Amino acid sequence: MPNGIGGDGNRSIVGELTKILLLAAVYFCAGKLGLSWAHIHTSVTAVWPPSGIALAALLLWGGRLWPGIFVGAFLLNATTQATTVTALVTALGIATGNTLEALFAAWALNTFANGAKAFERARNTFRFVVLAPVLSPVVSATLGTASLILTGFARPEQFGAIWLTWWLGDAVGQLIFAPFITIWLTQPFPQAKPKRVIEASGLLILLSGVGHFVFMRADASSPEYLVILPLLWAAFRFGQRGAVTSALIMSVIALAGTLYGVGPYTEADPNESLLHVQSFMSTLEIAALVLASVLSEAKRAEQRLEVQESISRVLAESPAIKEAAPLIIEVLCRRAGWDFGAVWIMDHSLRELQYVDVWHMPGLEAPEFQRVTIHGRIKRGSGLPGRVLSGGKAIWISDVTMDPDIRRAPLAEKEGLHGAFAFPIKFGQETLGVVECFSREVREVDDHFLQMVSDIGAQLGQFIHRKRADDDLRAQRLQLRAITDVTPLLLTQCTRDFTYAFANRAYAAMLGTTPEEIIGKPLWEVIGVEALETIRPYIESTLSGRTVE
Numbered sequence: 001m002p003n004g005i006g007g008d009g010n011r012s013i014v015g016e017l018t019k020i021l022l023l024a025a026v027y028f029c030a031g032k033l034g035l036s037w038a039h040i041h042t043s044v045t046a047v048w049p050p051s052g053i054a055l056a057a058l059l060l061w062g063g064r065l066w067p068g069i070f071v072g073a074f075l076l077n078a079t080t081q082a083t084t085v086t087a088l089v090t091a092l093g094i095a096t097g098n099t100l101e102a103l104f105a106a107w108a109l110n111t112f113a114n115g116a117k118a119f120e121r122a123r124n125t126f127r128f129v130v131l132a133p134v135l136s137p138v139v140s141a142t143l144g145t146a147s148l149i150l151t152g153f154a155r156p157e158q159f160g161a162i163w164l165t166w167w168l169g170d171a172v173g174q175l176i177f178a179p180f181i182t183i184w185l186t187q188p189f190p191q192a193k194p195k196r197v198i199e200a201s202g203l204l205i206l207l208s209g210v211g212h213f214v215f216m217r218a219d220a221s222s223p224e225y226l227v228i229l230p231l232l233w234a235a236f237r238f239g240q241r242g243a244v245t246s247a248l249i250m251s252v253i254a255l256a257g258t259l260y261g262v263g264p265y266t267e268a269d270p271n272e273s274l275l276h277v278q279s280f281m282s283t284l285e286i287a288a289l290v291l292a293s294v295l296s297e298a299k300r301a302e303q304r305l306e307v308q309e310s311i312s313r314v315l316a317e318s319p320a321i322k323e324a325a326p327l328i329i330e331v332l333c334r335r336a337g338w339d340f341g342a343v344w345i346m347d348h349s350l351r352e353l354q355y356v357d358v359w360h361m362p363g364l365e366a367p368e369f370q371r372v373t374i375h376g377r378i379k380r381g382s383g384l385p386g387r388v389l390s391g392g393k394a395i396w397i398s399d400v401t402m403d404p405d406i407r408r409a410p411l412a413e414k415e416g417l418h419g420a421f422a423f424p425i426k427f428g429q430e431t432l433g434v435v436e437c438f439s440r441e442v443r444e445v446d447d448h449f450l451q452m453v454s455d456i457g458a459q460l461g462q463f464i465h466r467k468r469a470d471d472d473l474r475a476q477r478l479q480l481r482a483i484t485d486v487t488p489l490l491l492t493q494c495t496r497d498f499t500y501a502f503a504n505r506a507y508a509a510m511l512g513t514t515p516e517e518i519i520g521k522p523l524w525e526v527i528g529v530e531a532l533e534t535i536r537p538y539i540e541s542t543l544s545g546r547t548v549e
Contacts, residue, residue, distance in 0.1 A: 028072045
C-alpha cells in the first residue's frame, strides 16, 4: 500500500475515533446535567438534552458514531447507581435503548425527511416532529423503563409515570437541541451587518425581559403565551436560526424559573412542574420551527422569482450573450451578495472555455485575479469552470484557498477571495458555457441557491441556442439572397394580402427598381391594378397549393 493512502486511512480512523470519544464525553456531561433534575427516579428526568445532541451528531456525521452514544449512555447510567452486576446490566439495557432511539430517528429522517436538511421545508419539519420527538423516544422509554423494573430498580406500578417522564424528556431534548445544532451547522451564515446586529441585540433584550416577566416571578398567573411575540419576531426577521435560538433561550429561562419554584408551572410535585413547562415549550418550539420553515420557503421562492425575472428582462433586451453577460453577473452578485463573477462560453473548435466578461462589486480590488481570468482559456477538468464543464453540474466551494485543484487559488487568497460557486449554461445535455462567482467571505453550501442558478443556467442555454438558431437562419437567408441575386431568373414572393415579401435583383431590374424598394409594398403599387388582376388567379392558386388549368 502506498504511504500516502495508508496515511490518509490512518488519519480517517483517528478522526472517527476522536468524534466517537468526543460524542461520548458530551453525551455523558449533558446527561449528568439532565439527571441533576431527576425527581421521579434517579435515572429518569423530564429534561434530557443528550437525546437531541445524539440525533444531531448522527444526522451531521453519520450513523458510524453510534458507539459514542452507547459508551456515553452506559457510563452515565453505570455511575448513577451503585456499581453492582445488576446496575451494570441495567446500564446496558438503558444504553441500548438510547442508542437505538437515536439510530431509528436518524434513519427515519434520512429516509423520509431529507436528513439534516429536514427543516428547510415545512412538510419535512412536520415529518421530523412525528418521526423523531414523537416516535423514536418510545424505543428508549420502553427499554429503559423495562430495564429498571426487571432489575428491581423500580416498582412495576411506577411503569406509567416513569415511561411518560422518560418519553417527554427525550422528546423535548430532540425537539429543542437537534434543530438548534443542525440548523446552526448546516445553513450558511448571514453577513453581520450593523443594523442586523442592533436588531439581534434588541431581540435578545426582549427575549430576556419577557422570559423574566413570565417565568421568573412568583406569580402563577403570568401570561405565558406572551413569549410568542419575540419568537414570531425571531422567525420573521432571522429565519430558522433565529427561531430555534430564541426557543432555546426561552426554554432555559422557563426551566430555570420552574426549578427555582416560580412561574406559571410551579406545582407541589417538582416532576409535574417540569412535565408541564416542557410540554409548553415543546409546543412553542414546533410552532416556531414550522413558521420559520414556511417563511424560509417563501423567501427562497421570492428570491428565485426576482432573479429569474431580472435575468429574463436582460435576455429580452440583449442581442447576444456578449452583451447580456455583464448584466447577468451583476444581477446574480448583487442579489446574493457575491463580489466577483465571470462568464465563460464553450469554443467547440478548440474544445475549451473562452472568457466572455467579468463583473465585480465597486469596492473590490482584485486586479491580478481579474487579469488572469480575462486572459485565461480553460480546458475540460481544469480549475473551477473546467470541473463544471466536465461534470455538467453546479459546484460550490466554501473556501477556494483550501482547494488545491483551483489553479487561481493562490491569487484568490492573495486578493481576499474565498467562497465560490459555478454552474453550467446548458441546453439539454450540452454544456454551452459556465458562470462562476466569488465572495470575500467563506460561505457554506446553499443547496437552494445552487438549484436556482442551475435553473438560470438552463434559461441562459435556451437563450444562446435561440440566438445561434437565429444567426444560422440569418446566414441561410443571406446565402439564399446571394444565390438569387446572381441568377437571371425572375424570382419573387408575396404574402396572402398581395404584399411583396421577396424579390431578386433580376425581377427588380425588369421593373426598373431595386429589391429594397419593392419588398414590403403592395403589388398593385408596383405593377398596377390591371396587371395584378391578370396574375391574381395564379398567385392565389400558388398560395393555396392548387393548380390553375
